[in-house]
Amino acid sequence: MTKAIFFFIACLLLLLPFVFTLEGNSFSAQLIITTPFLLFLGIPHGAIDNLLYLRNNNINNIQFIGAYLVFIGLNVALWFTIPCMAYVLFLLLSAYHFGQSQFSHYLQNQAISFQALYFLWGVSILSALIYLNIDDVYIIMDQHEEFAAFKSLHQKNVLRFLFFGSTASSLLLMIYHGFKNHIKWESILMETVVITLILVCFYLMPILIGFSLYFVILHSYKVLKEEYNFLLSEKEINSVKNFFLLITPFTLFSIFGITFLFALIHFNILQISYGYCLLIAISSITLPHVFVMNKFYRLFGRNQNT
Amino acid sequence: MNLLDILIIPKDDAVAFTFFTGYMAMLAASIFFFFERGRVADKWKLSLLVSALITFIAAVHYYYMRDYYLATGENPTALRYIDWTLTVPLMCVEFYLLTKAAGAKLSLMWKLIGASVVMLVAGYIGEAFNPKGGDTAHSVMWGVISTIGYIYILYTAWFGEVARLAESSNNAVVKRGVRTLAWFVLVGWAIYPIGYMCMPGGWLNMSLGWGSENVDLFYNIADAINKIGFGLVVYSIATSSSKEDHAA
Numbered sequence: 332m333t334k335a336i337f338f339f340i341a342c343l344l345l346l347l348p349f350v351f352t353l354e355g356n357s358f359s360a361q362l363i364i365t366t367p368f369l370l371f372l373g374i375p376h377g378a379i380d381n382l383l384y385l386r387n388n389n390i391n392n393i394q395f396i397g398a399y400l401v402f403i404g405l406n407v408a409l410w411f412t413i414p415c416m417a418y419v420l421f422l423l424l425s426a427y428h429f430g431q432s433q434f435s436h437y438l439q440n441q442a443i444s445f446q447a448l449y450f451l452w453g454v455s456i457l458s459a460l461i462y463l464n465i466d467d468v469y470i471i472m473d474q475h476e477e478f479a480a481f482k483s484l485h486q487k488n489v490l491r492f493l494f495f496g497s498t499a500s501s502l503l504l505m506i507y508h509g510f511k512n513h514i515k516w517e518s519i520l521m522e523t524v525v526i527t528l529i530l531v532c533f534y535l536m537p538i539l540i541g542f543s544l545y546f547v548i549l550h551s552y553k554v555l556k557e558e559y560n561f562l563l564s565e566k567e568i569n570s571v572k573n574f575f576l577l578i579t580p581f582t583l584f585s586i587f588g589i590t591f592l593f594a595l596i597h598f599n600i601l602q603i604s605y606g607y608c609l610l611i612a613i614s615s616i617t618l619p620h621v622f623v624m625n626k627f628y629r630l631f632g633r634n635q636n637t
Numbered sequence: 638m639n640l641l642d643i644l645i646i647p648k649d650d651a652v653a654f655t656f657f658t659g660y661m662a663m664l665a666a667s668i669f670f671f672f673e674r675g676r677v678a679d680k681w682k683l684s685l686l687v688s689a690l691i692t693f694i695a696a697v698h699y700y701y702m703r704d705y706y707l708a709t710g711e712n713p714t715a716l717r718y719i720d721w722t723l724t725v726p727l728m729c730v731e732f733y734l735l736t737k738a739a740g741a742k743l744s745l746m747w748k749l750i751g752a753s754v755v756m757l758v759a760g761y762i763g764e765a766f767n768p769k770g771g772d773t774a775h776s777v778m779w780g781v782i783s784t785i786g787y788i789y790i791l792y793t794a795w796f797g798e799v800a801r802l803a804e805s806s807n808n809a810v811v812k813r814g815v816r817t818l819a820w821f822v823l824v825g826w827a828i829y830p831i832g833y834m835c836m837p838g839g840w841l842n843m844s845l846g847w848g849s850e851n852v853d854l855f856y857n858i859a860d861a862i863n864k865i866g867f868g869l870v871v872y873s874i875a876t877s878s879s880k881e882d883h884a885a
Contacts, residue, residue, distance in 0.1 A: 332795050332796075332823075334796065337791070337792065337795060337796065340791070340823075341788045341791075341792075344784050344787070344788065344830070345781060345784055345785075345788075347830075347840070348776075348777040348780045348781055348784075348834075348840065349777065350840060350844075517816075520820075524823070524824065
């Protein structure tokens with residue numbers, strides 16, 4: 332069990348009795364509850380992408396930030412031209428990224444069977460999040476006209492097929508890796524417990540609270556810890572304080588950026604809903620982050636193996 | 638004569654069924670651990686005795702609980718918690734005994750017992766003093782306090798002193814055994830809150846309509862898994878380690 336899994340179980344158990352009080356919360360109330368966690372734990376895990384990417388690469392910081400901004404710009408352009416494609420791309424990349432980070436402490440392997448496991452695991456939890464909260468998703472889509480375009484992508488039977496298919500496939504792939512001695516059977520049992528608890532969490536909790544619990548603890552906290560250990564082993568930092576100082580600038584930059592966008596909406600300069608704006612902002616940060624992390628995990632895996 | 642009284646178990650009463658099978662299983666496990674105690678190395682005899690005591694204390698309580706349940710149809714809450722007050726701290730003693738050779742101090746045992754007392758006392762208040770018809774706020778508050786005790790034991794078993802001592806023990810059998818017991822705490826002990834949430838006012842009772850009879854059903858299943866299973870793990874460690882000692 333990793334500490335991230337332990338914290339997730341502990342938080343889930345402590346929050347479960349309060350499901351009653353959380354159930355009736357509107358989407359805005361959920362946003363208010365989860366925003367501090369998403370901002371101060373979620374965003375920082377991608378705040379040192381530059382440092383991670385620049386290792387073993389022949390480009391400088393300015394070139395990296397330039398490329399990062401180009402990616403973001405292209406993504407925003409895609410959102411305004413073909414929103415459905417941008418949305419699907421965001422989900423697919425996120426699925427792979429979530430799966431990759433979930434299995435990172437076992438082994439980083441570029442073999443297709445591992446990549447398929449990462450992807451299917453991510454599809455399983457993302458489809459579960461939508462499928463198990465489909466009524467909430469429909470309400471959100473009905474409230475904001477921009478989301479209406481995605482309604483056809485959220486048909487119940489398609490989601491059910493995706494959810495059951497990807498969950499069964501990822502479990503079968505884990506068993507396959509168990510037989511191949513790539514992952515210990517105990518770890519497979521732990522991952523089965525974890526995915527079960529994630530599904531319970533998504534089913535019982537309101538959509539945003541359930542997702543934040545997963546995202547902040549099982550994903551962001553875990554990645555932050557891996558980044559910290561990596562930089563420590565590379566002698567880039569020597570304390571938590573150093574690490575904190577490293578992640579602070581881009582975390583603040585991102586928070587100010589999102590606040591700035593919200594201010595533009597507030598003063599009617601930008602005419603889209605807050606939720607849609609947030610979705611574009613998150614997907615724009617996610618897109619380059621997924622590629623950086625894919626490279627980071629290769630380095631991280633090499634470090635672990637040596 | 639009491640012994641000749643005939644107890645009738647309704648065919649569709651799963652709770653009564655599990656009370657009877659639970660009683661017999663606990664008794665059988667106690668006899669097994671008592672007798673097998675003679676076959677293991679001296680250093681493991683105390684651990685097996687504790688395992689036998691856990692199942693024996695449970696068997697005696699189950700004997701009374703099955704009668705209470707059949708006579709009244711109610712949950713034998715007081716008897717249940719008297720049983721747990723004795724057996725759960727003994728399970729914590731097992732963790733201490735297993736890691737003692739690796740340097741576990743008595744303070745570890747007392748910390749684990751303290752956490753188990755928090756878990757049980759809060760659970761008892763939550764259940765026994767639940768107002769008639771159920772009070773969600775009451776069950777939630779005491780449920781959360783009880784969970785804190787559980788989380789402490791879970792942490793100690795997976796990351797804390799117990800895990801660290803097992804890791805440093807240089808004994809693969811102990812390492813494997815402690816890890817298996819940690820799994821019992823994670824999965825087996827997690828069945829109890831499901832039962833707790835079935836009582837009136839509990840979340841499963843209110844939203845899924847799971848009646849209070851399920852409280853005992855889940856508790857009986859969990860008891861059988863955890864007490865007998867816990868003992869079998871200790872037995873397995875003791876026999877494997879004794880064989881290794883004998884071969885060396």
